[in-house]
Amino acid sequence: MGRLSRVAWLYIGIVVAAAVVMIAVGPFGGLDWVQVGALGLLLVACESSATLLNPRGLSWSANSIASLAAVVLCGPVGAALVGCCTLFGVRRSPSPVQRVFNAAMFTVCAYLAGRAFLLFGGHVGVPVPSSFPGVIGPFAAAAVVHVTVNFALVRGVFWLTREPGTTVGRLGLDLKLWLTDVGYGAFGLLIAALWGVLGPFAPVLVLVPVFVARWAVAQFAAQQRAYEATVSALCQAVETKDFYTRGHSERVSRGAVMISTEIGMRAERVAAIRYAGMLHDVGKLGVPTSVLQKRSALTDDEYAAVQLHPMRGLDIVREIGFLDEALAGIMHHHERIDGRGYPMGLAGDEIPEFARVLAVADAFDAMTSDRSYRGARPVPEAIAEMRKCAGQQFDPAFVDAFIAAIERLGWTPPESAPAQEPLPTIESL
Amino acid sequence: MAAAGRYEHRSAQAHAPDSGRWLLVVFAGLLLIWSVTQTAVTGVHDVHAALAFGALIAFGELLRLNLPGDREAAPIASAGAIGYALLLKIGDTPVRNGADQVIAVTAIAMIVGALPHLAVGRPARLTAMSARLLAVACVAIAFRPLANDSAIGGKWWDELPVMLALVIVAWLFEAVVSALMRTEALRTKFVVALGDEFRVQIPIGAATGASALLIAFAAEVMGLAAVAVFAAPLLVTQVALRRYAGIRATYLQTVRALARSTEVGGYVEAGHSARVSRLAVAVGRELGMREAALLELEYAALMHDIGQLSLRDPVPGGATVLVARDEQRRIAEYGAEVIGQARVLDSVADIVRRQSDPSRPADRSQPPPLSSRIIRAANAYDDLVGSSADASRAAAAVERLRLDTGAEYDPAVVEALSKLVVP
Numbered sequence: 001m002g003r004l005s006r007v008a009w010l011y012i013g014i015v016v017a018a019a020v021v022m023i024a025v026g027p028f029g030g031l032d033w034v035q036v037g038a039l040g041l042l043l044v045a046c047e048s049s050a051t052l053l054n055p056r057g058l059s060w061s062a063n064s065i066a067s068l069a070a071v072v073l074c075g076p077v078g079a080a081l082v083g084c085c086t087l088f089g090v091r092r093s094p095s096p097v098q099r100v101f102n103a104a105m106f107t108v109c110a111y112l113a114g115r116a117f118l119l120f121g122g123h124v125g126v127p128v129p130s131s132f133p134g135v136i137g138p139f140a141a142a143a144v145v146h147v148t149v150n151f152a153l154v155r156g157v158f159w160l161t162r163e164p165g166t167t168v169g170r171l172g173l174d175l176k177l178w179l180t181d182v183g184y185g186a187f188g189l190l191i192a193a194l195w196g197v198l199g200p201f202a203p204v205l206v207l208v209p210v211f212v213a214r215w216a217v218a219q220f221a222a223q224q225r226a227y228e229a230t231v232s233a234l235c236q237a238v239e240t241k242d243f244y245t246r247g248h249s250e251r252v253s254r255g256a257v258m259i260s261t262e263i264g265m266r267a268e269r270v271a272a273i274r275y276a277g278m279l280h281d282v283g284k285l286g287v288p289t290s291v292l293q294k295r296s297a298l299t300d301d302e303y304a305a306v307q308l309h310p311m312r313g314l315d316i317v318r319e320i321g322f323l324d325e326a327l328a329g330i331m332h333h334h335e336r337i338d339g340r341g342y343p344m345g346l347a348g349d350e351i352p353e354f355a356r357v358l359a360v361a362d363a364f365d366a367m368t369s370d371r372s373y374r375g376a377r378p379v380p381e382a383i384a385e386m387r388k389c390a391g392q393q394f395d396p397a398f399v400d401a402f403i404a405a406i407e408r409l410g411w412t413p414p415e416s417a418p419a420q421e422p423l424p425t426i427e428s429l
Numbered sequence: 430m431a432a433a434g435r436y437e438h439r440s441a442q443a444h445a446p447d448s449g450r451w452l453l454v455v456f457a458g459l460l461l462i463w464s465v466t467q468t469a470v471t472g473v474h475d476v477h478a479a480l481a482f483g484a485l486i487a488f489g490e491l492l493r494l495n496l497p498g499d500r501e502a503a504p505i506a507s508a509g510a511i512g513y514a515l516l517l518k519i520g521d522t523p524v525r526n527g528a529d530q531v532i533a534v535t536a537i538a539m540i541v542g543a544l545p546h547l548a549v550g551r552p553a554r555l556t557a558m559s560a561r562l563l564a565v566a567c568v569a570i571a572f573r574p575l576a577n578d579s580a581i582g583g584k585w586w587d588e589l590p591v592m593l594a595l596v597i598v599a600w601l602f603e604a605v606v607s608a609l610m611r612t613e614a615l616r617t618k619f620v621v622a623l624g625d626e627f628r629v630q631i632p633i634g635a636a637t638g639a640s641a642l643l644i645a646f647a648a649e650v651m652g653l654a655a656v657a658v659f660a661a662p663l664l665v666t667q668v669a670l671r672r673y674a675g676i677r678a679t680y681l682q683t684v685r686a687l688a689r690s691t692e693v694g695g696y697v698e699a700g701h702s703a704r705v706s707r708l709a710v711a712v713g714r715e716l717g718m719r720e721a722a723l724l725e726l727e728y729a730a731l732m733h734d735i736g737q738l739s740l741r742d743p744v745p746g747g748a749t750v751l752v753a754r755d756e757q758r759r760i761a762e763y764g765a766e767v768i769g770q771a772r773v774l775d776s777v778a779d780i781v782r783r784q785s786d787p788s789r790p791a792d793r794s795q796p797p798p799l800s801s802r803i804i805r806a807a808n809a810y811d812d813l814v815g816s817s818a819d820a821s822r823a824a825a826a827v828e829r830l831r832l833d834t835g836a837e838y839d840p841a842v843v844e845a846l847s848k849l850v851v852p
Contacts, residue, residue: 208639216669226773233771285694
């Protein structure tokens with residue numbers, strides 16, 4: 001969290017004070033301490049398995065399950081006590097201040113959710129067969145209140161402790177998380193419903209599928225990271241052939257993502273174009289190194305060899321379970337809008353959308369980096385050149401989108417390349 | 430017959446049902462006939478429950494899940510069927526159907542759920558279905574008499590331990606059957622296959638078993654609505670597992686594809702990486718390597734020549750066995766550097782780095798890992814034989830490797846390799 005401003009301290013103080021008041025006022029009569037204890041333990045288990053969502057310390061856990069089960073079984077005060085158990089979560093990352101704030105926050109959320117449950121006509125206690133479906137409405141109200149208060153308080157603390165000039169986050173992410181949280185909250189009702197037949201074993205059984213799901217999500221994320229790292233490492237290996245294109249794939253991928261985000265492509269298509277950008281030049285492996293690094297003009301034969309690289313690239317990546325669009329993008333990224341490109345000489349809308357996006361990002365990076373036959377051009381000059389070629393070489397819509405994105409987010413061209421070192425040959429090894 | 434073709438041929442046989450598989454399927458078929466006849470004679474108890482559970486099982490069978498390592502599971506179908514077998518009460522009404530009805534409903538629902546798969550041309554996967562049905566039958570045959578005689582029931586602490594034990598037995602049964610099938614099909618050692626099976630199946634088995642228990646208990650409170658409500662968490666689990674299996678598959682495809690970049694670049698002969706990795710994995714399996722280690726071996730074997738990309742011009746013919754030791758070592762070193770950059774495949778990088786080291790170093794230093802020794806032998810074999818289909822050439826290549834087992838190649842690896850390529 002860094003150092004806190006006075007306003008932030010005040011905010012945290014108010015939340016903690018509210019939590020203390022809610023618990024201190026009670027009443028504690030009629031509380032089943034076995035329930036409170038079991039649900040408290042459950043909450044500690046959830047809190048201890050929290051996953052970090054972003055590097056600034058926003059993390060997510062399934063705490064709402066335990067709190068909302070407590071809302072039904074023990075009422076607002078019991079739920080507040082359960083929420084308070086967040087304090088004992090076995091986690092290394094939060095600082096003492098964060099830990100106290102989180103505990104206070106979950107206490108407040110649970111208490112207010114409990115109040116909402118009563119307000120909407122819910123009855124506290126173990127549900128019986130006749131409680132269904134009447135209990136669902138009040139429970140949904142409690143879940144919505146719990147999650148919304150939680151989000152508001154977290155947003156507040158992030159806003160007060162943010163570093164100057166940074167935005168707190170995107171709304172899309174928020175909405176998705178909000179829905180996930182409300183969905184997980186529903187498990188709270190299942191725990192409460194099963195308490196009558198299974199007692200304290202209800203939470204254990206309900207949580208097994210939930211935890212396995214989260215384990216699988218974590219595995220998926222880990223595999224995804226490993227996958228990206230591997231693809232990027234292999235792309236770099238391909239680039240070692242041509243000294244001047246070092247980092248080119250990475251930058252084209254970034255540019256293509258900027259364009260496709262700017263024009264509002266769906267997330268999975270953006271992911272596909274990212275890989276397409278990384279892999280678009282893989283086919284250059286089939287081009288002899290001497291041709292790639294040549295300083296003078298190419299002969300016709302050499303030019304023909306270069307022109308083959310999109311097809312060779314397609315050959316290599318064809319077997320990856322990609323979207324077909326990404327393959328089309330790799331194959332056609334050297335087509336021109338006026339039909340004078342290669343390998344097929346497609347024109348205008350015949351060229352797949354991915355290929356038109358990649359062509360813009362590819363040409364822009366080529367212009368702003370050093371090549372064996374010329375130095376890099378500055379970004380404004382490259383933008384002017386792109387504008388000039390829009391309509392002949394590039395799709396004007398994507399050029400505009402790219403320029404808009406660069407103006408908003410900036411563009412870091414590669415550092416100037418030092419004098420060329422020859423690659424080792426088999427004799428010099 | 431082709432040397433390379435021969436070990437492919439053996440793994441192709443895996444897909445044809447062999448004795449163990451036939452036995453399993455026939456047994457499941459007999460069980461189906463017995464249960465359906467028996468149910469037809471005695472009549473169906475509580476048609477609503479039978480239909481509700483049947484629908485859940487068919488739905489679960491429709492949403493089969495492919496797990497890493499060419500495994501298949503249908504967690505929702507299994508949970509539904511075991512939940513049905515363990516049912517004590519729906520609301521306040523005790524459930525009195527026999528084991529035969531549980532098995533009949535499960536079997537018919539599984540077949541109904543499998544039909545759409547057949548309709549779109551996917552394999553029926555009879556073995557996996559039979560194993561699932563037999564696991565459910567174990568639970569039903571053990572539990573239904575207890576439930577119907579009211580021998581247990583009343584409080585959760587009498588019921589839960591028995592049910593939990595049965596769920597675990599069913600899970601163990603499926604794991605053992607699956608391991609036996611894999612032993613037969615892939616020439617894995619049974620103990621190794623069972624260990625792999627446990628590792629892969631524990632998370633999904635835990636989720637399935639817990640859901641089965643939840644369905645059985647929740648039916649007392651919520652009636653048949655419990656069937657739908659408690660299948661929901663499992664659906665979430667299944668979606669997550671499917672994405673996990675998906676990215677694993679894409680990962681392997683990508684590494685396979687990018688490993689071919691050395692071929693497109695003219696650095697190695699076409700098909701070399703794929704052949705070396707197939708042979709290396711077969712040898713690794715023969716030597717009893719675990720599945721996780723086999724995956725690393727496969728990655729390393731696919732990328733073992735990636736270091737050649739750092740060369741300005743390809744080695745003539747791409748045959749690294751023909752270039753000098755130091756050059757081989759440099760190529761391996763470059764390859765390991767490339768793979769190491771990913772930071773997630775460190776052990777793969779290590780295998781690639783040490784692939785050119787002799788299996789018994791002269792200076793008595795640490796010998797290279799088994800995977801490196803396997804890749805070294807498989808690579809040398811493929812450099813000598815290539816895609817040739819000549820059996821005498823295969824035998825001659827193995828002979829040449831044998832001559833060098835003193836220091837260069839690991840004798841155990843060469844023996845395993847020879848078992849695979851020479852009849």
